[in-house]
Amino acid sequence: MTTENRPHQAPPAELAQLVAACLNEPVSGLFKLPGGLSPRQFFRLRRASGEAAIAMWLPEDAPERVLGRRLGRRLPFLELRELLENARVKVPRLFGARPELGLIVVEDLGETLAERLEHAPGERAALYRSAVVELAQAQLALAELPADSIVRTRGFDAELLTWEVEHFREWGVEALGVTLSDAELSAFARATSYLVETIGGFAQGFAHRDYQSRNLLPQPDGRIAWIDFQDALLGPRAYDLVALLCDSYQNLDQAFVAARLAEFAGARGLSASDATALRFEFDVITVQRKLKDAGRFVFFERTRGDASYLKFFVPTLELVRGALLRLPSRPELSGLLALVERQIEIGQSRGMLPA
Numbered sequence: 023m024t025t026e027n028r029p030h031q032a033p034p035a036e037l038a039q040l041v042a043a044c045l046n047e048p049v050s051g052l053f054k055l056p057g058g059l060s061p062r063q064f065f066r067l068r069r070a071s072g073e074a075a076i077a078m079w080l081p082e083d084a085p086e087r088v089l090g091r092r093l094g095r096r097l098p099f100l101e102l103r104e105l106l107e108n109a110r111v112k113v114p115r116l117f118g119a120r121p122e123l124g125l126i127v128v129e130d131l132g133e134t135l136a137e138r139l140e141h142a143p144g145e146r147a148a149l150y151r152s153a154v155v156e157l158a159q160a161q162l163a164l165a166e167l168p169a170d171s172i173v174r175t176r177g178f179d180a181e182l183l184t185w186e187v188e189h190f191r192e193w194g195v196e197a198l199g200v201t202l203s204d205a206e207l208s209a210f211a212r213a214t215s216y217l218v219e220t221i222g223g224f225a226q227g228f229a230h231r232d233y234q235s236r237n238l239l240p241q242p243d244g245r246i247a248w249i250d251f252q253d254a255l256l257g258p259r260a261y262d263l264v265a266l267l268c269d270s271y272q273n274l275d276q277a278f279v280a281a282r283l284a285e286f287a288g289a290r291g292l293s294a295s296d297a298t299a300l301r302f303e304f305d306v307i308t309v310q311r312k313l314k315d316a317g318r319f320v321f322f323e324r325t326r327g328d329a330s331y332l333k334f335f336v337p338t339l340e341l342v343r344g345a346l347l348r349l350p351s352r353p354e355l356s357g358l359l360a361l362v363e364r365q366i367e368i369g370q371s372r373g374m375l376p377a
Contacts, residue, residue, distance in 0.1 A: 033063055033065075033079045033081075037052065037065070037077070037079065038052045038067075040120065040123060040125055041065075041067065041077045041125065041127060043120075044118040044119065044120050044125055044127055045069060045075075045117060045118045045127060046118075047069060047070040047071075048070045049067045049068065049069060049070070049075075050067065050068050051066070051067055051068050052065050052066075052067045052077070053065060053066045053067070055076075060084075061080070061081050061083070061084045061085075062078055062079070062080055062084060062086075063078070063079045064076055064077070064078055064079075065077040065079070066130060069117070073129075074129075074130035075117055075127055075128065075129060075130050076114070076127070076128050076129070076130045077125065077126070077127050078099070078125070078126045078127075078128070079124055079125055080097075080124035080125075080126075081124060082124065084124065086098050086099060086252055087124055090121070093172070093175070095172065096121065097119075097121050097126070097252070098172055098252040098253070098254075099126060099251070099252040100116070100119060100121070100126065101171075101172055102172070102173075102251050102252055102254050103116060103128075103251070105164070105167075105168070105171060105173070106160070106248060106251060109160060109163040109164050110159075110163060111156070111160050111163075111248055112131075112156075112241060112245045112246065112247040112248065113247060113248055113249070113251070114128035114129040114130075114131055114247065114249065115128060115129040116128055116129075117129065131239045131241065131247045131249075132239055132240075132241075133239065133240070134235060134236050134237070134238065134239055135149055135153070135235040135236075135238040135239065135240055135246070136235035136236050136271055136272070138240050139235070139272070145240075146278075147278070147281075149240055149246070150266070150267075150274075150278075150282050151282065151285055152240075152244060152245065152246050153233075153238055153246050153266055154263065154266065154267075154282045154283075154285050154286040154289070155285060155286070155289045156245065156246050157230075157233065157262055157263070157266070157286065158286050158289035158290045159289060160228070161227055161228060161259060161290065162290065164227065164228040165227060165228075167228065172254075173228055173254050173255055173256060174256065176255040176256065177226060177255050177256030177257060178221065178222075178226075178229075178255065178256070178257045178258070178261070179222070180218050180219075180222055183217065183218040183221055183222065183310060184214060184218050186310065186311075186313070186314035186317075187213075187214045187217060187218070187310060187313055187314065188214070189314055189317040189318065189321070190313040190314055190316055190317035191210060191317075192317065193317040193318070193320040193321040193324065194313070194316045194317040194319075194320055194335070194339075194365060195361070195365060197320055197321075197324055198320065198365070198368055198369075198372075200364070200365070200368070202361075205357075206357065206361065208357075209356070209357025209358065209361070210357065210358065210361065212353075212354045212357070213354055213355050213357065213358040215354070216352065216354035216355060217306065217309060217310045218310075220306050221258060221306060221307060221310060224258035224259070224260070224303055225258065225259065226256040226257060226258065227256065227257070227258075227259055228254060228256070228257075229254060229255055229256065229257030229258070229261045229262055230248065230251050230254055230262050230265070231251075231253045231254055231255060231257065231261070231262070231265070232250055232253065232265055233248075233262035233263075233265045233266050234265045234266055234269045234271065235266075235269050235271055235272055236250075236271060237249050237250040237251075238266075258303055258307060259290075259300070259303070260300055260303040260304045260307050261307055261311070263282075263283065263286060263304055264304060264307045264308050264311050264312075265311070266282075267279045267282055267283070267304075268308050268311070268312055268341045268345075270312070270315055270319075270334040270337060270338045270341075271334065273337070276344070283297075283300060283301060283304065284297070286300075287300055302349070302350075305345040305348050305349050306345075306349065308341060308342065308344075308345035309342050309345050309346060309349075309355075309358075312338050312339070312341045312342045312345075313339075313342055313362075315334075315338050316335055316338045316339050316342070316365075318331070319331040319332055319334055319335050319338070319374075320332070320335065332374045333374060333375055333376050333377070334376075335369045335374035335375070336366055336369040336370055336374050336375035337375060337376065339362050339365055339366045339369065340366060342362050343359065343362050343363060343366065346358060346359045346362065347359070
């Protein structure tokens with residue numbers, strides 16, 4: 023069983039004492055927060071001062087700890103938090119850390135953008151406007167990364183992009199009982215090569231990698247704080263826009279998306295022709311990213327027994343279909359649309375969509 027498939031490891035029984043020792047002060051109300059797809063686990067607590075904090079615990083085999091040991095450097099979260107803070111991105115303050123125990127304690131910055139929208143849907147446009155403008159500003163501030171930055175050591179190369187698309191074939195197609203014909207396999211391979219080569223040709227810069235509504239926290243001063251940035255890497259400028267505006271957990275219409283892309287282009291100072299190129303980049307990356315996401319939702323149901331993400335399978339593939347229909351006609355992508363539409367029908371027949 024691989025680390026990715028393995029059930030999440032339980033935190034140590036003495037976690038509260040470890041957190042208190044890390045902060046050198048008493049803590050109270052250690053409350054486990056709902057988990058996501060990562061082995062990281064989060065706990066809300068209160069410091070002796072009454073200040074709210076979040077404890078993040080990483081098991082020994084968490085990818086960040088494995089990477090830190092392999093590279094002989096700090097935990098990526100700690101390094102990237104400092105990088106972003108220096109670039110004037112709003113991130114949680116660091117209260118304490120015991121990296122050798124996989125323990126980090128940071129400021130609790132409140133509800134996520136997704137949670138805010140549940141009770142304040144009228145704020146959607148303003149919140150997303152802030153998110154795209156602050157992303158543009160961060161990209162400009164991080165255009166020149168430190169020579170030794172961990173971000174420079176990893177990126178969306180051909181191997182990673184190909185693996186992600188193949189992940190959809192394995193889990194979003196074959197695991198659902200569909201056997202592709204030789205012709206369909208060839209068509210899928212052509213589409214994969216086109217996506218990988220095209221995305222690989224886009225200019226690369228800092229990418230958060232999962233810049234979406236569950237990882238962004240609206241602040242009282244109107245700013246948007248970032249969390250879950252430890253996997254940042256080199257990627258196309260539109261990658262984080264796709265994560266944000268093609269968020270599987272939100273339903274954003276095309277007029278809304280177009281308005282936010284225009285705001286991003288303005289904040290980045292893009293010319294009209296470059297803004298048009300941005301839209302093309304956005305749609306190509308949407309196809310690649312959302313195919314991967316659809317595969318992940320099935321993967322976690324089959325390997326971890328977590329079916330909570332299956333309801334996003336159909337909406338996610340509908341985002342892929344929309345992007346394919348907007349892209350200029352390309353023979354390399356001609357067979358992909360029919361395959362995606364068939365998987366949408368299969369997902370609908372199995373109830374893999376919101377109730």
